[in-house]
Amino acid sequence: MTILKAIPILLASFALGNWFLSEAKKAKIARKPWYTPYFTVPGILILIVFMIPLYLHFFY
Numbered sequence: 001m002t003i004l005k006a007i008p009i010l011l012a013s014f015a016l017g018n019w020f021l022s023e024a025k026k027a028k029i030a031r032k033p034w035y036t037p038y039f040t041v042p043g044i045l046i047l048i049v050f051m052i053p054l055y056l057h058f059f060y
Helices: 002-029 041-059
Strands: none
Touching: 002 041
């Protein structure tokens, strides 16, 4: 049952990672700065996901 709960999370992270990677490749081809992909929708979602543990650590 635990594995069944993890499958949607893994699929979502795979999709988000591929989306971010495609944005990063577009930025590299356009010779934009390295931080440009982080200002796109998938980049912001990834930053939010990484900030959740910090938020929980400091405020709970």
